[in-house]
Amino acid sequence: MISSVSVSTTATAVLSAPSGNPYKFVAISNVGDTTCYIKVVPGGDAVTSSNGIPLAAGAAFVVDQDAQRELFDGGASAITASGTTTVSVQAF
Secondary structure (H helix, E strand, O other), X not given: OEEEEEXXXXXXXXXXXXXXOOEOEEXXXXXXXXXXXXXXXXXXXXXXXXXXXXXOOOOEEEEEOOOOOOOEOXXXXXXXXXXXXXXXXXXX
């Protein structure tokens, strides 16, 4: 799966939880100009600019388990404090 998602000041799902086995690889890259904040923990409060992991413009968040252990099964969401950015997502 490869996608591009526009993220703004409303929490936006950038990666849905898998319907079967957990993801073995996830890369979320901020290819826009505005810092966004991501949340990769399922459930609980929605992502905000104060509880998310900051992902500056040009930065990436990568989880790669080398197929030894499937880990990523909760999906991810993102938000900006202001403005809009684009997040590129790859997962398998």
